[in-house]
Amino acid sequence: MRISTPQFYGSSLTGILNQQNTLNTLSQQLATGSRIVNPSDAPVAVAQNAALNGQIERLGTYTQNAQYAQGALQLESKTLQSVGTLIDQVRQLAVQMNNATVNAQDLRNAAAAMKGYVEQLAQYANTQDGQGNYIFAGSKSDAMPFVLEADGRVRYLGDGGQNQLALGPSLSAAISDAGDGIFLSARAANGQFTVSSNPANSGSATAGPGTVNDRALADQLLLVNGTQYQISFSGSGSGTTYTITSGTGGVFSPTPMASGSYTEGMSLGLPPGGSPAITVPILGTPANGDQFTVQAASPQGLFETFQSLAAALTATDTSPGTNARRAQAISNALASLDQNQTRLLDTQATIGARLQQVQAVQAQNTSLTVRLQTEQSELTQINYPEVITRYQQSLTALQAAQKAFMQLQGMNLFQYL
Incomplete structure (x- = not known):
C-alpha cells in the first residue's frame, strides 16, 4: 500500500496531538486530585457526584442545626439548674424564718432578701442565648417573656409554643420551652389542696399542708x-373543740359534718368518715374562734410562691397569732416550692431526653457524612501512583512519537544516491 506524504504527516500529527491531550488530562488530574476533568469525560460519575454533594450539603445543614440545638438545650438545662439552686436558697431562708425566735429585724432582712430573689428569678426566666433569643418565651423568642409589674405581679408575654430545628428529612427537635408552663403553672401547697388560716386567728395553731389519701375522690370533691x-x-x-362544715364559694353550711374534742397534733380526715379523701394535721393551740379553710389548690407558680413568702415575712409583729399566720403561710410556701421544684425536674428530664436525641442524631449524621464523603472520594479522587505511572508512560510515548516524526520528516531518497 502506498502512503502519500500528506497522509504520513496527518497520521503522525494526529497521534502526537492525541498523546498531548492524554498527557494534558493526566496533568490536570494530578493537579486537582480529581479524575473528573471534563464533565463529558464521565457523565455518569458527574451525575453521581452531584447527587452526593447535595446529600453532604443537606447533612451539613442538619449537623449545624444539631450543634445549635445542643447548645440551646444545654443553656436551658443549666439555667433551670440555677433556678433549682435559687429555690434551695429560698427554702433555707423560709425554714430559718419559720420559728418563734426571729425578731422584726430578721424578718425585714428576710423580706429584702426575698425581693432580690424575685428579681434574680426574673433574670433567669428572661435568659437569652448567644443570638439574643429568649429561651423561655415559647416560639416568640424575640420578645422578653416575663415582666415584673410595679405591684409585684408578673406578666408573661411569650406563648405556649416551642421553636423547632430540623435534624433530618423528617425529624425535628424542640430547642425551647414555654416559660409559663415552667414558672407559672405549678399548683399551690401540696398540689391537691391548700389550707389557709383566717386573718383574724389569734392562737398558735397551724394546719397542713396535709396528705392525699384518695386522689380520685379528692379530685371529684375539690376540683x-x-x-x-x-x-x-x-x-x-383542754375544753377546746373543733367543728367541720362544708360549702362552696366561701359559703358554709350551718350544719356541722363532724365535731369533737381537740387534741394537739391530731389529724382530721376530710370528708369526715371511714375513708377520707384527704387528711389535715393540726399543730399548736388554737384560740377560741380560730378557723382554717381547706379548698382545691389553685395554680401558683414560682413567682407567686416567692412573692407570697415575701409578703408573709413583711409582717414583723411577733405576737402568737401573727407568728402562727406567718408559720401557716411559710408552711404553704414550702409545700409550693416542692411542687415547683418537681415541675423543674420534670422539665429538665424532658430537656435531657431531647438532648440525648440530638446528640444521637448528630453522631448518626456525622457517620453518614463520612460514609458519603468516602464514597465520593472513591468516585472522583485519583489513584496517584497509577496516574503518575500513566503520566510517565504517556510522556515517554509522546517524546518517542515526536522523535520518530522528526526523524521520518528528515528522510529523503536523494540522501542515499
Whole structure:
C-alpha cells in the first residue's frame, strides 16, 4: 500500500496531538486530585457526584442545626439548674424564718432578701442565648417573656409554643420551652389542696399542708364539685373543740359534718368518715374562734410562691397569732416550692431526653457524612501512583512519537544516491 506524504504527516500529527491531550488530562488530574476533568469525560460519575454533594450539603445543614440545638438545650438545662439552686436558697431562708425566735429585724432582712430573689428569678426566666433569643418565651423568642409589674405581679408575654430545628428529612427537635408552663403553672401547697388560716386567728395553731389519701375522690370533691371545708375551733385549754362544715364559694353550711374534742397534733380526715379523701394535721393551740379553710389548690407558680413568702415575712409583729399566720403561710410556701421544684425536674428530664436525641442524631449524621464523603472520594479522587505511572508512560510515548516524526520528516531518497 502506498502512503502519500500528506497522509504520513496527518497520521503522525494526529497521534502526537492525541498523546498531548492524554498527557494534558493526566496533568490536570494530578493537579486537582480529581479524575473528573471534563464533565463529558464521565457523565455518569458527574451525575453521581452531584447527587452526593447535595446529600453532604443537606447533612451539613442538619449537623449545624444539631450543634445549635445542643447548645440551646444545654443553656436551658443549666439555667433551670440555677433556678433549682435559687429555690434551695429560698427554702433555707423560709425554714430559718419559720420559728418563734426571729425578731422584726430578721424578718425585714428576710423580706429584702426575698425581693432580690424575685428579681434574680426574673433574670433567669428572661435568659437569652448567644443570638439574643429568649429561651423561655415559647416560639416568640424575640420578645422578653416575663415582666415584673410595679405591684409585684408578673406578666408573661411569650406563648405556649416551642421553636423547632430540623435534624433530618423528617425529624425535628424542640430547642425551647414555654416559660409559663415552667414558672407559672405549678399548683399551690401540696398540689391537691391548700389550707389557709383566717386573718383574724389569734392562737398558735397551724394546719397542713396535709396528705392525699384518695386522689380520685379528692379530685371529684375539690376540683369538680368545688367543695370547701372549714375547720373551726371553740373553747380553750383542754375544753377546746373543733367543728367541720362544708360549702362552696366561701359559703358554709350551718350544719356541722363532724365535731369533737381537740387534741394537739391530731389529724382530721376530710370528708369526715371511714375513708377520707384527704387528711389535715393540726399543730399548736388554737384560740377560741380560730378557723382554717381547706379548698382545691389553685395554680401558683414560682413567682407567686416567692412573692407570697415575701409578703408573709413583711409582717414583723411577733405576737402568737401573727407568728402562727406567718408559720401557716411559710408552711404553704414550702409545700409550693416542692411542687415547683418537681415541675423543674420534670422539665429538665424532658430537656435531657431531647438532648440525648440530638446528640444521637448528630453522631448518626456525622457517620453518614463520612460514609458519603468516602464514597465520593472513591468516585472522583485519583489513584496517584497509577496516574503518575500513566503520566510517565504517556510522556515517554509522546517524546518517542515526536522523535520518530522528526526523524521520518528528515528522510529523503536523494540522501542515499
